[in-house]
Amino acid sequence: MEYDDKVKNRLKRLEGQIKGVLRMMEEGKDCKEVITQLSASRSAIDRTIGVIVSSNLIACIENLDEVDERTHESIIKEAVDLLVKSR
Numbered sequence: 001m002e003y004d005d006k007v008k009n010r011l012k013r014l015e016g017q018i019k020g021v022l023r024m025m026e027e028g029k030d031c032k033e034v035i036t037q038l039s040a041s042r043s044a045i046d047r048t049i050g051v052i053v054s055s056n057l058i059a060c061i062e063n064l065d066e067v068d069e070r071t072h073e074s075i076i077k078e079a080v081d082l083l084v085k086s087r
Contacts, residue, residue: 001052010051014041053083
């Protein structure tokens with residue numbers, strides 16, 4: 001699968017968020033502030049996982065041909081399993 005620039009940019013922003021959290025910890029910021037930023041990072045990771053899985057699902061269904069033994073149902077189940085596993 002090819003990952004587009006939008007997904008890569010999401011991860012670069014996440015990298016910045018994590019570095020910011022580390023900086024907050026080094027500065028001794030309040031626990032509540034650190035947890036708030038970590039929660040925001042986790043949400044961003046979850047959204048990125050969703051984008052990647054949905055993009056892959058669309059590509060798999062579009063490229064499904066008669067030779068492929070997988071069905072739409074099995075491809076969708078695989079995508080859902082990936083999302084569940086990511087939690």
